[in-house]
Amino acid sequence: MARTVGSDAEETRRRILEEATALFIERGYASTSIRDISERLGMTKGALYYHFTAKEELLHAIVAPLLSGLHDFIEQVREAGEVQAGLVRGLVELLDANAPLVRSLSSDPAVSRSKLEGRGTGAPFADLIRILSGTSDGDALRGRCAMGLIFASVIGPPRKPGLDDTLDPVRRLTETEKQFVTAAAMAVLALPAP
Numbered sequence: 001m002a003r004t005v006g007s008d009a010e011e012t013r014r015r016i017l018e019e020a021t022a023l024f025i026e027r028g029y030a031s032t033s034i035r036d037i038s039e040r041l042g043m044t045k046g047a048l049y050y051h052f053t054a055k056e057e058l059l060h061a062i063v064a065p066l067l068s069g070l071h072d073f074i075e076q077v078r079e080a081g082e083v084q085a086g087l088v089r090g091l092v093e094l095l096d097a098n099a100p101l102v103r104s105l106s107s108d109p110a111v112s113r114s115k116l117e118g119r120g121t122g123a124p125f126a127d128l129i130r131i132l133s134g135t136s137d138g139d140a141l142r143g144r145c146a147m148g149l150i151f152a153s154v155i156g157p158p159r160k161p162g163l164d165d166t167l168d169p170v171r172r173l174t175e176t177e178k179q180f181v182t183a184a185a186m187a188v189l190a191l192p193a194p
Contacts, residue, residue: 013051015041020058025100029059030110059111062101069094070124077131085194088150089182091128095154096173103155132189146185153181 019040023032034055038048052058073091077083095102105111133143153173173181183193 021062025104028108066098067124074127074131085186088185092178092181099154099172106155142189146188149185
């Protein structure tokens with residue numbers, strides 16, 4: 001593949017990220033090779049390496065919007081001075097919007113938290129717990145439990161409604177479920193529910 005510039009390079013990069021994301025969701029990070037991605041795109045591995053030098057670099061580019069959203073949530077809570085229901089709802093929305101990816105990566109033993117949080121992005125998962133936790137041990141436990149509740153709601157078995165044995169890997173929470181998860185997280189944090 002010849003070197004591309006400008007919008008062609010951006011479009012190629014977007015396609016690579018799109019297909020890599022789809023493969024990571026379908027097969028998992030560990031079970032997807034650069035060769036798998038290049039074959040799905042119909043390009044050589046060399047052309048793919050022109051845009052991304054390693055599979056881990058692809059992973060970082062794929063999770064960057066999610067990590068950015070987590071950082072935004074943390075900053076919004078800091079600016080508000082307290083955890084508010086609307087902000088928790090935003091966190092639920094963010095994780096739910098990325099549910100298939102979060103579900104896939106969280107169950108892949110090759111994807112460690114340090115691998116996700118590398119590249120100077122800070123430690124958003126640890127910061128999430130810290131921002132949801134107060135200063136006492138009980139508050140810290142509530143913060144961990146609230147995050148566990150939200151994550152478990154998003155990454156839980158993706159079953160099709162009404163069909164207990166049918167998996168739907170792209171299933172997302174319904175509006176009612178989002179409201180319930182937000183209210184439950186606020187209750188765990190001992191804060192007023194929406």
